[in-house]
Amino acid sequence: MQLNPTKLGKKSHWDDVYEEEKTNFEEFGDEGEIWFGQDAVDKMVEWALENIPPSSNPMVLDIGTGNGILPVCLAEAGYVPASICGIDYSRASVELAQRVALGRSVQGLTFREVDFIHGKVGSMADPTTGNETDTWDLLLDKGTFDAMALYSSNDEAPGKLDDGNNHPTNIYPSRVAQLLKPGGYFLITSCNFTEKEIITHFTEKETSLKYHSRIAHPQFTFGGKSGSACCTVAFRKVIN
């Protein structure tokens, strides 16, 4: 699922972006870019409320959390902050997300500096049971898989496509399956791939993930063809 590499596939790019956004937040209170807009955030939160509500006490992991707006909005919608973790491989993102949450008076969220593909997310105490858990009821991705698709194994030669199965987008589905509890959900929003491409990629080799549902986005028509600028798809891990 790789696309021609760009700077959006490089960690150094995101470090620079979030360092700047941290400064902007400190100076002007600007929370930073909301990828794909607030509407995409609202739709993902609404989907969560309908399918895995706060009353079911889910443990939630946001993959590539950026400014942490998705965890913050979930907490504002009634999810227990102590059950939500946002991870990002950029330390500056983690620092920004912590500040944005406090700026909104949302306390108790966890943000960690972790590479989703090669790192260890680690465990977190489930506030309902008190037990440590390293698997999750809901995994979220808004724009992170898209960014990984632009990765280049050779930072010196952007534009050169990685040729191997070790490309992050190829490892990604099995990481999702490892980290989800049986019956858990994975909800992803992508603007780089069609709904069909996302469904195929996540179910073709990773057979424990099954398509569950989709979120409708506004349709546009161009050149006689109609489609959406973004797609949001939910998968569920099979219950053994």
Ligand SMILES: C[S@@+](CC[C@H](N)C(=O)[O-])C[C@H]1O[C@@H](n2cnc3c(N)ncnc32)[C@H](O)[C@@H]1O
């Ligand atoms: C397009 S931004 C989306 C940020 C956030 N999800 C949002 O919607 O605002 C992509 C994010 O993925 C993060 N990212 C990319 N590759 C990652 C990886 N391997 N592990 C963790 N985070 C990663 C970047 O640092 C960046 O924050």
